[in-house]
Amino acid sequence: MACTIDHLSPHTRVTVIRGFRDARGTEVEAGKNGLMTDIELDWSRREIRLDWIVGDRTGSLVFDLTATAGP
Numbered sequence: 001m002a003c004t005i006d007h008l009s010p011h012t013r014v015t016v017i018r019g020f021r022d023a024r025g026t027e028v029e030a031g032k033n034g035l036m037t038d039i040e041l042d043w044s045r046r047e048i049r050l051d052w053i054v055g056d057r058t059g060s061l062v063f064d065l066t067a068t069a070g071p
Helices: none
Strands: 013-015 033-042 047-054 057-064
Touching: none
Parallel strands: none
Antiparallel strands: 013 033, 033 047, 047 057
């Protein structure tokens, strides 16, 4: 089952307008764009995981639901 968070949902093209670092330390530069492939919400860990494809590479980004700042 997929979920939608804000305006993001699977099979949505995204472009990063401001660089950031996710909860695991992965840095993403402004201007990077890709295709979201999956979004998972883990209530027990209070995290959201976004899977995406950028060019020919796949990756995941993790965000802390309790964070007070971030993308």
